[in-house]
Amino acid sequence: MTSKKQLLFAYGLAIHLLLIGIICYAAFPAKAPDEPIRIMYQTNAGKVLFDHHTHTAASGYGATCFDCHHHPSDDDSALIACGECHQAPAEDGSKPERCLDCHDESDIEDTEIVSRADAFHQQCTECHEQFGKGPQSGSENCSKCHVL
């Protein structure tokens, strides 16, 4: 049996915390920061966690932005998601929209652009091999990135 006082306390608790909860969720909506911290890829070969922050931080692996973001070289306009440009080829052979921001369709007609997964596999493992650290190429290393 609970007393009237306890009941009122519970009502008060519910109402105040509901307000706080709503304010917290409304005022700080979960949104991705401009520069990613970590990225989780869900692939059909298992999920891959890429720690963007640790790769770039001086206290981490200290890579510069343009070690990875490469096109156009050494320009801040390259700091966009790789997937904007590296897409599986469209059926009609047209290039990703993004290219047309900077190029004419005719200039880039015969450029081959690899899919995002291929771009990752190539760039990530190349750099790891260069450093002799981190997951490298070879079938015994797939599970160092991919978690089923």
Next chain:
Amino acid sequence: MNSKKTLIVSHAPFWHDGSGIPERSYHTIIAALPAAIVGIAFYGTPALGVISLAISSAILWELLLNRAMRQPPTIGNGNAALVGLLLAMVLPASTPWWIVLIGTFLAIVIGMQIFGGIGANPFNPVALAFAILMVSYKNHLDFDAGLVNFTLSFPSSTDPLAALKAFGPSAVEGLNYMDLFLGKQVGALGSTCGLALVLGGLYLILRGFIRWEISVSFLAGVFVTAALFNMADPARFAPPAFHLLTGFTMIGAFFLATETSSSPVNFVPMLIYGALGGVMTVLIRNIGAYVDGVIFAILLINLINPLVDKIRPKAIGKVA
């Protein structure tokens, strides 16, 4: 208790420590708060949002159900608030609001009220709700995937148990046990700080709100099983202290396994119940499919609770 009939005995458990249910609920909430506050310190406003929404929605679900079943409101006893708080503490700080609402619904309505409310639930409502959420919304409850947008100042920015499962003990051997004990690890918002949870647990034990037998035997079960695995193959299985300090071990030992109506009351049954929970936890972690085994281990020992509770002293004067 609400009926006019007298001389009706309510359900087990009948452990009596001289206090009422409201007192027990609010003391348990006080004991759990430090760990939750550590979570708010680490994860900020989103953690506060999850905690507040969970507590308030748990109370409101119970109130709604009281209304629907034409009972006088039971929310005054503080149990709904406690269930809400504990559920929030096992969720990641990134949990979206609708998962919190579903979670408290599962805990309060499916976990407790359907079985007749407080004292009648066969399973720990928090563990039950979390288990259902975990199998239904895997990516939201995956600490690594959920927390990708959080800047964390921890030594490692991946869930230690997930790293152990995927990459083996060598991936986590750099972690410092003191850091883990202080909660500096990726995980749920209120269950990573072992220090705060142990203090809360000790408080509850000293005040007689939970039984030390369950907590201690649970931790011992984890330790001994993990030690055996580790001795058998240190390259595949992490050392026992790592298992004690990661995942839901501490919150499980002090706040989940000890929930009164789903745990036994006699000495030997309590030891069996706790130890089995610890053993199952490590079995699931080391050779099972899930990253953490505590939740399923607790549901399992809840299941055997009525069975082990049969081990009890014979009533005096009872003839065969």
